[in-house]
Amino acid sequence: MSISLEKVTKRFGVTFGVEDVTTLIPSGSLTAILGPSGAGKSTLLRLIGGLVTPDAGRILIDDDDVTFLDPRHRNIGFCFQNYAPFRHMTVAKNVAYGLKVRHRPRAEIADRVAEMLELVRLSDFASRYPAQLSGGEMQRMALARALAIAPRVLLLDEPFGALDAQVRAELRTWIKELHDRIHVTTVLVTHDQNEAMEVADSLIVLNEGRVEQAGSPTDLYDHPASEFVLQFLGPSTTIDGVALRPHDLVIVPTGEGTPATVTEISTLGFEIRIAILLGSGETAWIQQSRAEFDAQPVTIGQSIGITRRDATVSPVGTRLDPRGAADRAPDSAAALTQPTTP
Amino acid sequence: MGGALGVASGSALLMSYLSLIVLIPIAAIAARGLGVTVHTNGWGMAVWHWSASSDFSGFWSNVTQSDSAHAIWLSLWLSLSVAAVNAVFGVVIAMVLVRDSFAGKRLLEGVIDLPFALPTIVAGVVFVYLYGGSSPVHVNLIGTWMGLLVALLFVTLPFSVRAVQPVLESLDSNAEDASRSLGAGGFRTFASVVLPSLLPAILTGFGLAFARAVGEFGSITLIAGGQQTTTTASNLIFNLFAGQNYTRAAAVSVALLVLSLLLLASIGVTSSRIQRRLSL
Numbered sequence: 001m002s003i004s005l006e007k008v009t010k011r012f013g014v015t016f017g018v019e020d021v022t023t024l025i026p027s028g029s030l031t032a033i034l035g036p037s038g039a040g041k042s043t044l045l046r047l048i049g050g051l052v053t054p055d056a057g058r059i060l061i062d063d064d065d066v067t068f069l070d071p072r073h074r075n076i077g078f079c080f081q082n083y084a085p086f087r088h089m090t091v092a093k094n095v096a097y098g099l100k101v102r103h104r105p106r107a108e109i110a111d112r113v114a115e116m117l118e119l120v121r122l123s124d125f126a127s128r129y130p131a132q133l134s135g136g137e138m139q140r141m142a143l144a145r146a147l148a149i150a151p152r153v154l155l156l157d158e159p160f161g162a163l164d165a166q167v168r169a170e171l172r173t174w175i176k177e178l179h180d181r182i183h184v185t186t187v188l189v190t191h192d193q194n195e196a197m198e199v200a201d202s203l204i205v206l207n208e209g210r211v212e213q214a215g216s217p218t219d220l221y222d223h224p225a226s227e228f229v230l231q232f233l234g235p236s237t238t239i240d241g242v243a244l245r246p247h248d249l250v251i252v253p254t255g256e257g258t259p260a261t262v263t264e265i266s267t268l269g270f271e272i273r274i275a276i277l278l279g280s281g282e283t284a285w286i287q288q289s290r291a292e293f294d295a296q297p298v299t300i301g302q303s304i305g306i307t308r309r310d311a312t313v314s315p316v317g318t319r320l321d322p323r324g325a326a327d328r329a330p331d332s333a334a335a336l337t338q339p340t341t342p
Numbered sequence: 343m344g345g346a347l348g349v350a351s352g353s354a355l356l357m358s359y360l361s362l363i364v365l366i367p368i369a370a371i372a373a374r375g376l377g378v379t380v381h382t383n384g385w386g387m388a389v390w391h392w393s394a395s396s397d398f399s400g401f402w403s404n405v406t407q408s409d410s411a412h413a414i415w416l417s418l419w420l421s422l423s424v425a426a427v428n429a430v431f432g433v434v435i436a437m438v439l440v441r442d443s444f445a446g447k448r449l450l451e452g453v454i455d456l457p458f459a460l461p462t463i464v465a466g467v468v469f470v471y472l473y474g475g476s477s478p479v480h481v482n483l484i485g486t487w488m489g490l491l492v493a494l495l496f497v498t499l500p501f502s503v504r505a506v507q508p509v510l511e512s513l514d515s516n517a518e519d520a521s522r523s524l525g526a527g528g529f530r531t532f533a534s535v536v537l538p539s540l541l542p543a544i545l546t547g548f549g550l551a552f553a554r555a556v557g558e559f560g561s562i563t564l565i566a567g568g569q570q571t572t573t574t575a576s577n578l579i580f581n582l583f584a585g586q587n588y589t590r591a592a593a594v595s596v597a598l599l600v601l602s603l604l605l606l607a608s609i610g611v612t613s614s615r616i617q618r619r620l621s622l
Contacts, residue, residue: 051519071523078523084516087620088538097534098524129619142520149524 001062001152001185002027003048008057010043018044019209030179030186032196035206041189042157049078049155061152077146081158083138085130091141092126098149116144136167156188160195172199193233205229237284246287248309257307262298375596376401404593414597417575421555424494425548432502432547440510457497462560469493470564485567493561498551505547506540513539545613549606556602
């Protein structure tokens with residue numbers, strides 16, 4: 001089921017609101033709403049879930065206008081950041097809740113609960129209470145509870161937020177696999193761009209309540225519609241006022257490109273970061289792989305020239321339609337140097 | 343424990359204080375009720391002495407005399423009813439205070455604590471004026487159990503509200519949102535999600551209100567109207583004491599004490615059992 005937001009606005013005072021959001025979440029996609037804290041990500045999710053009603057605009061699930069539909073009638077699976085377990089119920093009762101509310105026959109509920117617990121690998125935990133579960137287990141219980149009602153759409157608010165690094169990584173892979181298996185349109189909120197890029201097949205970048213850009217992760221990474229998106233979605237550095245990716249900078253002999261001096265070299269495993277001082281007095285940095293560095297090593301204090309790689313990545317273009325799909329910005333801002341082939 | 347004072351001296355202090363304030367008086371009344379006299383010998387040691395009447399049957403006949411039994415029974419069922427009624431209204435009032443915002447909410451907060459602040463005998467006078475023979479609303483509850491009930495509802499209300507309110511405030515509103523998104527309506531969500539989370543607090547409020555009602559004297563002694571049928575245990579104890587019937591007064595006290603303790607203990611056990619499941 002696709003989700004369509006049309007000029008949706010919800011104001012709360014200073015932050016957390018959303019402003020004139022128009023976007024389409026494709027059916028069957030795994031979409032991440034990404035942005036810094038206070039950008040209105042959770043609000044957008046709650047608007048879709050019906051836990052918040054918009055001040056203006058329309059929300060459609062497929063062709064069904066749900067803007068003012070009570071959440072109980074939306075048939076949406078919502079997983080909360082704190083998992084919101086029903087603490088007085090066992091895991092099985094938690095999962096059964098939505099079905100009991102729907103007055104399904106007892107045998108059907110039992111079967112469905114067993115199926116869901118199997119799916120989230122919590123079959124052995126059926127008679128435990130939430131307080132006896134770890135964070136990751138509670139997250140999976142919340143997922144089973146949301147999925148039990150066969151929702152039209154699955155909404156996940158910061159699903160990896162409160163977990164430690166290893167569990168996060170596991171759960172990330174697992175959610176991706178789960179999505180591949182059940183294909184329910186899934187929207188998740190995160191502030192971690194790596195997580196979003198890894199898990200999602202479609203991104204919506206929010207900033208101060210507005211959609212900065214939406215599209216596929218590679219699309220947004222390679223063709224950021226604004227400096228904000230460029231900086232938010234990956235490493236960035238600024239040369240002559242133009243923000244670009246530090247791995248798109250190439251070292252050339254002195255005399256070519258922009259003159260610079262190497263000030264620092266740090267090795268982070270496979271990655272090398274070269275800090276440079278530009279003639280203008282600005283600092284910037286170059287990101288290289290170990291192999292690139294070894295093929296053309298530099299030393300601290302060395303004078304070099306830098307130029308922009310014949311980019312697969314266009315620098316920041318003008319702000320375009322929020323889906324960003326129509327735009328493959330020509331290098332309007334490629335004022336740095338003429339691209340040269342290495 | 344074990345902070346500023348250290349565990350050993352801290353617990354010694356606690357025990358001394360508890361003994362002085364709580365345990366010794368209770369032991370004394372228990373001894374008196376059972377007909378045991380205690381005095382100290384020349385060495386400062388306690389000497390227990392069973393008097394001629396100090397057998398359990400003496401105690402038993404003291405508390406099962408018809409007026410004693412009636413008074414104890416009246417105190418118990420009135421207190422249980424009052425605690426139950428206020429458990430319901432306590433939740434309702436706490437819900438309104440926590441969830442709604444309206445003009446005069448601060449004022450209402452204060453009004454709920456009024457029974458805490460008011461000397462109970464003043465409340466008693468107020469009720470006699472309001473529901474007495476010259477009642478301005480033409481309701482005469484003097485000498486009726488209804489009169490006692492109204493007075494007890496008044497003095498126990500703050501316990502029921504204040505026990506539930508902080509728990510309701512700290513309740514995870516996401517759980518309610520989860521319930522709604524799973525298809526439950528407002529009533530279903532309240533009954534299946536909110537109420538079970540409040541249960542330990544409701545039981546605590548119930549216990550506090552019950553304990554308060556059992557011990558209440560000031561606010562009901564006037565409206566009871568000196569009738570035998572509306573003499574509660576606390577009233578009877580006062581009457582017996584005034585008539586210098588000290589042993590029976592103590593016996594009734596002990597019976598009331600034991601029954602109340604049993605009830606409070608079972609409430610406590612139930613409440614902590616639920617609480618453990620909720621938070622572990």
